[in-house]
Amino acid sequence: MTRRALLWWGIGAILAAMALGASLTAAGPDLPSALDVGWNDLMISIRSPLLIDLADVMNHLGGGWVATLLIPLVIIAALLIARRWKAAVFVAVTLLASVAAIQLLKQLYGRARPEDMLVTSDFGSFPSGHTANAATLAMLAALLFPRLWVVLIAIFWTLAMAFSRTALSVHWLTDTIGGMLVGAGAALVVGGLMLEWVRQPRNRQESL
Template sequence: MMRPVLLWWGSGALLVAIVLGVVVTWGGVGATAVDVAWNTLMGQIRTPVLLDIAHALDRIGGGWVATYLIPLVVIAALLLARRWRAAVFAAATMLISVAVVQLLKSVFGRARPEDMLVLSDYGSFPSGHTANAATLATLAVVLFPRLWVLIVAVMWALAMALSRTLVSVHWLSDTLGGMLVGAGVVLLLGGFALTWARSRGREPDLPGREPPR
């Protein structure tokens, strides 16, 4: 039962992300009315404390920290716990999530907000920082299905998404796309991993086989 659920939710999330990308870039509009309104709101609520938090999340969610440090820590922790297949699964999902984000950035080529407060690369949709956070959050919930893990994971992903719009480096729809990509990749690969394990008569190491509590 778990396999088709993961496959459907994962593929559905990725499909919605692609459709969203088409909608927000169709005809070279640049930004939707909702995106512009949200960007304006973020400019109005900025405070030094919020900006300090956003800049910290900018460093944590991208660059060498997100690309090398966090993945290595996650994989090392799983290996130390002797969850070999989970470690391979985590490595695969993080790599594929980054690849999908970069592919969609190249395909859609969406311009970033002009008033962004941090330097960033080309391509606004989807948000790479948010996708990284959503990938890590979904991985945590899949591998450690506990209610408190779910709460912390959701808060982490939302905080990253909000921080990206607070410094105007992304439109709101970019962060939504990033969440869909990050979660979608984990769920889709989770479904494939379960199928692969059970086709070989192995007890799957993931996803968690008990509901959050």
């Protein structure tokens, strides 16, 4: 995918997320859509102790200090050890951009979370930060390691995170859709700006 294509797809995804958020909160931040209510009711009906335990594991992996500090540092350190410092810079910038976009939209829309959520969380239901983080990492993996198996694992990870958020009723379904759009969009925009530079080998040992 060309630099221009990455930028346009990324900008389009972020604008789509903003449009979705605006439409969902137009009538008020406390009024979920019929789709969201129906999906939340479905999640409640299929809950089991095993499902809740698995979703709780995803909750810890996708948020807090694990997602915002530990996982990024591990990824960046691994890239530096592999002498891929440009890729490490790309990852760091992308993750920061994603977090900034997520928090900006949370403050902008201020959407209320489901009342029956099983875990505590921060302000703003839209977009889902956990899902956005997962989508950002997934898109980074796909851009840096464009292999079919990497893409498939990345898609599975993102969808599993989105499902876990609704299984815990900590987010509405549309929050997770917005999170996927923002997370992937942020990675695509930064990729459009930096990926060409990242892919330019510094020497024979550094190549993508």
